[in-house]
Amino acid sequence: MIGNDNHWLLSAVQNSPDSAAVEYDGHYYTYAEIYETVANIARSLKTLDIKEGSKAAVLAKNQLNFFLLVNAIWISGAVVIPINYRLTENESAELLKNIKPDILIYDSNPVGLDKDIPSVEAEFLFQNNPDKEYTAARFDSSRHAVIILTSGSGGKPKGIVHTFDTIYNSVFSFSEFFNPSEQSRWLASLPLYHIGGFMILCRALLLRHQIKLLPDPTFDRIKKILQEETFDFLSLVPTQLKTLLDENFNPVAKTVFLGGAPAEAGLVNRATELGWNIVKVYGSTETCSMVTALEVYKRRDKINSSGKPMPGCQIAVMQNDKFLPAGECGEIYVKSPSNFVGIFHPERIYRSEEYFRTGDIGFFDNEGFLYVEGRRDDIIITGGVNVSSGEVLKALTKLEYISDAYVFAERDEKWGSRISAAVVVKKDYDIAGTKIKNDLKSLLASYKIPKKLYFLSEIPRNEMGKINLEKLSKLLNQV
Incomplete structure (x- = not known):
């Protein structure tokens, strides 16, 4: 594992310049080749006044572009803010308005661009070769490296800040636990x-x-x-x-x-x-x-x-x-x-x-x-009793004919909140709600059994497997 006293890509180049770092589209790129492109991008960023402490948002679907841009931003001394290229135009616009990056670099369709935020296409940075000397910014492991955007309460994204130290410590822990080979x-x-x-x-x-x-x-x-x-x-x-x-x-x-x-x-x-x-x-x-x-x-x-x-x-x-x-x-x-x-x-x-x-x-x-x-926050209070929606979900997915489910609370005049569930039944089964409730009786106390069941063809999830509550809400309203 390389040290944490210099830019990581520079250390990799110094230690293993001719080793294959990346495979992309049938071609292998060495650390030296990667650095040559990264340094060129960093020179271009410098002409755009991207320097130590700047915040650079990256909207890149192409993974090689993303890798190159992240390393160029880092050796420029700037902070990376990765942007989800699957967002809608309104979502992107709201996000950029909230985080106010110093620049947005994009290779995907730049929906939701804010005219007040400078933006540049990645291809321009790759091709532009300014006649200007470039020296990597001072490396400080305690400096902010990345701001990862994740959904907070109410669905509004919050930016989680990591330094080079916190990232390095995570990788070091991984290395200590799994002891991977360098040829991995x-x-x-x-x-x-x-x-x-x-x-x-x-x-x-x-x-x-x-x-x-x-x-x-x-x-x-x-x-x-x-x-x-x-x-x-x-x-x-x-x-x-x-x-x-x-x-x-x-x-x-x-x-x-x-x-x-x-x-x-x-x-x-x-x-x-x-x-x-x-x-x-x-x-x-x-x-x-x-x-x-x-x-x-x-x-x-x-x-x-x-x-x-x-x-x-x-x-x-x-x-x-x-x-x-x-x-x-x-x-x-x-x-x-x-x-x-x-x-x-x-x-x-x-x-x-x-x-x-x-x-x-x-x-x-x-x-x-x-x-x-x-x-x-998965606790549902129904009739004054606390019920874990996770426990109900676990029971539902134990039923052989249920392929997916989601448990949630709905307002109820009698109980305050009632337990409801959206379920996906496997294709080979024809199951009614009464059977599901009866089969749950051996797994859950009666007050934990969902009062209402919604039958769906799928539970909408994002690419990380987490439920898309906005899409799910629309589906439930259609049932």
């Missing part, structure tokens, strides 16, 4: 504007692993690659893994990290029995990706857990500021050198606390394995 190979299988995908790039760069990048990173494209190639490491969300299993894919990587959303034990068991080496991971944007890991093949008996804390990570289960013993359920807190340093606001950075309050509910067992039971 990754596929960029998750969106790079999410922390899961962004950290694939960072691990590959810091560990000098080869990474395969795609011009058009759709899951259909990823599936086509996985039919032809295998990798050492692959990150998937549960919906992706389920699709691969349903389409009879053989194991496609030596190690498959599974995270981003809760994974049902049945899915993980099914993959493991077919020879997939699944590692369940738990983490968030705020923790710079994974902070616990469970190598399922080593502990099948712990398949419902999220594993143990990774090196350097301290995890506590607390309630009312008191640490809870094993077996008692409370809120999960994370203290780690990879924790975010603050939340971005255009005028200032709001500092984070030493222990990050995740909002997740869970417990440790007597062997130190963490079990995540759901979200703090």
